Amino acid sequence: MALTLQSAALGMRLDRLPLSTFHRRLVLALAGMILFEWVETYAFAFVAPALREQWGMPLSTVAVVAGISQLGAFAGGVLGGYLADRIGRRRTMLACVTLYCTATVGCALVQNPWQLITARTAAHFGAQGMAVAAIVVLAEFVPAAARGRLQTYKVAVGSLGIPIAAWAGYFLVPMGTWGWRVVFGLGLFGVVFAWLIRRWVPESPRWLASRGRIAEAEDIVRSIELQCGIRPPADGPAARSADSLATPATSPAPVTAAAPPRPRIAELWADANRRNFLIVTTMWVTGLLAYSAYNTWTPTLLAETGLDLDDTLLLSAALATAAPLGALAAVPLIDRWDRRRTQLALGALSATALLLFSAVRAPTAVLVLGCLVSLLFQMAVPFLQVYSAEIFPTPIRALGSGTANALSRIFNFAAPMLVAAVYTGAGYTAVFVLLAALSATGGLIAARYGPRTTGVSLEATTPDTAQPRKEPTTP
Numbered sequence: 001m002a003l004t005l006q007s008a009a010l011g012m013r014l015d016r017l018p019l020s021t022f023h024r025r026l027v028l029a030l031a032g033m034i035l036f037e038w039v040e041t042y043a044f045a046f047v048a049p050a051l052r053e054q055w056g057m058p059l060s061t062v063a064v065v066a067g068i069s070q071l072g073a074f075a076g077g078v079l080g081g082y083l084a085d086r087i088g089r090r091r092t093m094l095a096c097v098t099l100y101c102t103a104t105v106g107c108a109l110v111q112n113p114w115q116l117i118t119a120r121t122a123a124h125f126g127a128q129g130m131a132v133a134a135i136v137v138l139a140e141f142v143p144a145a146a147r148g149r150l151q152t153y154k155v156a157v158g159s160l161g162i163p164i165a166a167w168a169g170y171f172l173v174p175m176g177t178w179g180w181r182v183v184f185g186l187g188l189f190g191v192v193f194a195w196l197i198r199r200w201v202p203e204s205p206r207w208l209a210s211r212g213r214i215a216e217a218e219d220i221v222r223s224i225e226l227q228c229g230i231r232p233p234a235d236g237p238a239a240r241s242a243d244s245l246a247t248p249a250t251s252p253a254p255v256t257a258a259a260p261p262r263p264r265i266a267e268l269w270a271d272a273n274r275r276n277f278l279i280v281t282t283m284w285v286t287g288l289l290a291y292s293a294y295n296t297w298t299p300t301l302l303a304e305t306g307l308d309l310d311d312t313l314l315l316s317a318a319l320a321t322a323a324p325l326g327a328l329a330a331v332p333l334i335d336r337w338d339r340r341r342t343q344l345a346l347g348a349l350s351a352t353a354l355l356l357f358s359a360v361r362a363p364t365a366v367l368v369l370g371c372l373v374s375l376l377f378q379m380a381v382p383f384l385q386v387y388s389a390e391i392f393p394t395p396i397r398a399l400g401s402g403t404a405n406a407l408s409r410i411f412n413f414a415a416p417m418l419v420a421a422v423y424t425g426a427g428y429t430a431v432f433v434l435l436a437a438l439s440a441t442g443g444l445i446a447a448r449y450g451p452r453t454t455g456v457s458l459e460a461t462t463p464d465t466a467q468p469r470k471e472p473t474t475p
Helices: 002-015 021-055 059-086 089-109 113-141 144-158 161-175 179-200 205-210 214-227 265-269 271-304 309-334 339-358 363-390 394-426 428-449
Strands: none
Touching: 002 205, 002 214, 021 059, 021 089, 021 113, 021 144, 021 161, 021 179, 021 214, 021 271, 059 089, 059 113, 059 394, 089 113, 089 179, 113 144, 113 205, 113 363, 113 394, 144 309, 144 363, 161 179, 161 309, 205 214, 205 394, 265 271, 265 394, 271 339, 271 363, 271 394, 271 428, 309 339, 309 363, 339 363, 339 428, 363 394, 363 428, 394 428
16 A cells, blocks of 8 residues: 555656656657657558569558568567566667667568568567557656647657658659668668667656656656756655655665566456456557558559559658648647547548548549548547557556557458458448548547546546555565
8 A cells, every 4th residue: 555655646746747858858759769660660651662563562462561560560569568567668668679770671671572571570560569668658757737748749740750751752762773772771760769768768657666666766756856847855755764664775675575466468358457458459450440551552542543653652742741730730639628529529530531532533632632631540649649558557558558559450460451352342432431430430439438538647547456466565
């Protein structure tokens, strides 16, 4: 009980802080790393038409490359979430970004589709593990009143990777057989922001407290308070006085004498977590399936309707440019209204725009409606990211959010083949009708069954499970 109260007290102190240089650096480091992860992730959509020409890849092979890569993202989401809860958020991010950058080099050097599958699977593994940890880190450091807003800024900066990949594809791919390799290689610049994370991002105090490492958590919270211009309390939860922990300051805290239990996937099915896990999983599966299929397949499908490569790349680059604007459009909404109802509205609008997009063929109409779809999809991303990190308790927050995200990758594994089958059997319009139905589903589920989290402390969103799981206590 004493440990639980100390953890809650640290969380309250983080929630009461004014935004400062520390928070701005946190967002910049995380967003920059996500930016170049998104460059690599979305690059394939813009180089796929060129690879089809150079390697003679049939549409089915494009689907295999896009689909199997999702297995790497699935493994990265689950294992990255597990490691973030087991060994720490910061160490997991740094390990995953190292793998991601190494795999990016491999993507730029591959000689055939099977080598590309291997390299992109490894890149997706590292990128997804890093992204899961980054979402959770930002949620655990940022005050409750600004949690959605700063997550949205991170998404806005990160989503610049989509137009960067698109415009790089437009300008570089037609320049020669090497152009697509340069596009893939851009993801390597993520190492710069990995260095900033090493400098600016400490371990999460909430995670440390959940593992019984109260003294370390207290030191980090005090350091952040000083950076925010707040005078730390004279004797915080980890002061180790006779009144607080009943042990001398020079003695190790008894709560760290035994190793805390490992996070387990089975805990996601416990009574207190099952409902939330199913809600978030459904939201991730439907939302990411629609979003990923739209971004991955639109350039190829437009080319199949008769547009030449240059026109397809130009239209795709213009559509991708709307993505950061969508994230920015979410800033004034995400902490103002109930996230569940806003997600419902965005889903309905996205579905409508996709249906209209399926009915037009003129380049101008494709451009306008396509930009609207991209904008709406990107508006929904920060809502989904922050919501999935808010409804799980700290000891399994990364595992819950990461596993829900990862399960969507399993469906994405089949999605390219599904889209190819729908296109072959029912045509271009049917593909976008399917995406419209998926877009509307997540918001409906959230509004009907999800808990309210907007402006609520992380410790209060899961009151029955916000405490460490049977941590060793003082005898």
